[in-house]
Amino acid sequence: MTDTVRHHDAEKPETKKENQPSWLKEGSTDSEEVADFYDTWAETYDEHLKDWDYRAPTYVAELLKQYVSTEQAILDAGCGTGLAGKALHLAGYENISGIDISATSLNKADQLNVYSSLLAHDLQQPLPFHGNNYNALICIGVLTYIENCQSLFKEFCRIVKPGGHIAFSQRSDLFDARNFPDTIATLEQEGVWENIKISSPQAYLPKNKDFSDKVQAIFCICKVV
Numbered sequence: 305m306t307d308t309v310r311h312h313d314a315e316k317p318e319t320k321k322e323n324q325p326s327w328l329k330e331g332s333t334d335s336e337e338v339a340d341f342y343d344t345w346a347e348t349y350d351e352h353l354k355d356w357d358y359r360a361p362t363y364v365a366e367l368l369k370q371y372v373s374t375e376q377a378i379l380d381a382g383c384g385t386g387l388a389g390k391a392l393h394l395a396g397y398e399n400i401s402g403i404d405i406s407a408t409s410l411n412k413a414d415q416l417n418v419y420s421s422l423l424a425h426d427l428q429q430p431l432p433f434h435g436n437n438y439n440a441l442i443c444i445g446v447l448t449y450i451e452n453c454q455s456l457f458k459e460f461c462r463i464v465k466p467g468g469h470i471a472f473s474q475r476s477d478l479f480d481a482r483n484f485p486d487t488i489a490t491l492e493q494e495g496v497w498e499n500i501k502i503s504s505p506q507a508y509l510p511k512n513k514d515f516s517d518k519v520q521a522i523f524c525i526c527k528v529v
């Protein structure tokens with residue numbers, strides 16, 4: 305457990321809130337550290353995200369609605385406590401599965417009764433699915449924690465049917481820093497997917513002092529070839 309995680313002290317909620325953003329802003333691609341962090345935060349995650357006016361779940365549900373009909377099977381990759389699943393459910397989606405590395409977050413997601421299945425798994429390892437049983441996949445607020453997004457995107461395209469859609473977000477400060485335009489274009493050139501849309505930067509955590517209008521979210525949607 306890292307020092308930052310130890311600051312998640314139940315007796316000091318204000319201190320906890322003060323200390324979380326620095327880790328959040330910095331991020332990590334160490335899966336074990338990330339799992340510890342989100343396990344420790346799971347109980348109060350929804351409350352904090354609500355305080356920070358987290359907009360991504362609603363945004364992605366509205367985006368998906370333009371391309372994916374509500375009976376389609378969707379995988380929420382990095383579902384966490386289920387905020388995006390809840391938004392999809394409210395938008396009418398009925399066949400949603402979730403996968404995440406944080407078992408404690410998955411327990412919270414399970415309590416929502418919006419997921420037909422939930423699985424604990426590290427997205428930095430090959431995905432534990434044979435065949436392409438999904439019509440769509442969302443990955444929201446997760447890619448900060450992934451070292452090799454190109455490999456993960458290829459895995460996403462392996463498990464989503466041709467013609468299906470993959471929607472993901474990346475922080476505006478990491479989009480260019482981690483070569484997302486190149487990665488998206490390379491996979492298009494390789495005939496893996498077709499890019500449908502890259503959004504302008506959108507409000508992400510507008511009421512969090514570290515993010516506010518400095519770090520926004522860029523949403524992309526690609527169609528599997």
Ligand SMILES: C[S@@+](CC[C@H](N)C(=O)[O-])C[C@H]1O[C@@H](n2cnc3c(N)ncnc32)[C@H](O)[C@@H]1O
Nearest residue numbers: 342382383384387404405406426427444445449
């Ligand atoms: C900011 S939260 C977003 C959760 C959810 N998508 C949402 O919008 O509220 C990031 C999530 O990514 C998950 N995550 C990060 N790295 C992961 C990995 N390597 N494998 C699986 N899940 C991961 C975390 O456990 C956490 O639940």
